[in-house]
Amino acid sequence: MAENCQSVQFLDETHVPDSERRALVAVQPQGFFIRHPPKPHDLEENLTDEACLFQTIHMGAAIVDPVRWKLVIDGLVERPFVIDFQQLRQMPCKKIVSFHECYGSPLVAPTKNVWRIGNVEWTGVVFRDLLEIARPHPEAHFVWSDGLDSGAFGGVAADRYRKDLPIDKALSPEVLVAYEMNGKPLGKERGGPVRLVVPGWFGTNSTKWLCRLSLQDRRAQGPFTTIFYNELDPEDTTGLRKRPVWKVQPNAMIVRPRPGETFLCPCDVDVWGRAWGAEEIVRVEVTVDGGDTWEEANLLPREMFEWQLFTLRVISPRGRRVIQARATDRLGAQQALRQSRNHVPTVETQVE
Ligand SMILES: Nc1nc2c(c(=O)[nH]1)N[C@H]1C(S)=C(S)[C@@H](COP(=O)(O)O)O[C@H]1N2
């Protein structure tokens, strides 16, 4: 790590707070923007192309000057420092393939699955390597991440997009300060030049247009960690307690058959799709009779944080077939059948 230490600039009392925000050229266009992904039956590739990956932007897209861009690492650390783009690129890098999922709108009740999902390869510096340079104090329990964007979302003004991560997750070897996706520099809408990537956790935690990572002893107090992105904790029996939108719950999508596809009897129907979650998926069951009977599909194990392929050939009788797939993770968490943001996918087909 010594070589990395030489190439960063440690901060002293002359450091001007928020000076990293000078890299912002403009927020343009301003306002909420979402680019919806293709439907699951059009997401056939294992690695999702940039053109097919959804985009979610709350307050507008930040245009960042890559020459002025810098990342400040400060807060409860022994040695706060700043690193520029060239210095970051000189550090050892890592590639991680990970599913990337948006939680969905934080303004509506989470009762529908929107399948805002893809699977991509990120390249960047392991955040832990940067933390080792800074040397966090023992009371640093959270990492706050700031984006260069500002504006308003859901009627609430914010001077920055700010998220937080508990230190355990921030120290995990998969958390990247990333500058490439699928081998190409991050574009403007993707959060370039540099963004945070938090594999296994909802996209909202992966701060785009990253400019500052600050070690703190408590959760961040901005709108994106208080008003938005907390959900009812299903493990709480009182039904009142909330938890942050952090870990991705088990989910699945059916790629084949396509909705409305017709098969001629007698036939085998090949059902396949993808399953993912913060924890590895260990079982996917498929039904072709709307849930009366379930059969276990073949499932590929997980390598990194990528989504997992499931396949099943079923012999289907004549008639309208209601096909569903249900994923269970290694801790036993299972998709709900309905009325939740990760409920099972349903595809209707006809066997004639
Ligand atoms: N700075 C900043 N980071 C952000 C957002 C944002 O609006 N501003 N949106 C978040 C949300 S909700 C998601 S799902 C992901 C989306 O990343 P993508 O647009 O590259 O798919 O970025 C997250 N990071």
Ligand SMILES: [Mo]
């Ligand atoms: Mo999101």
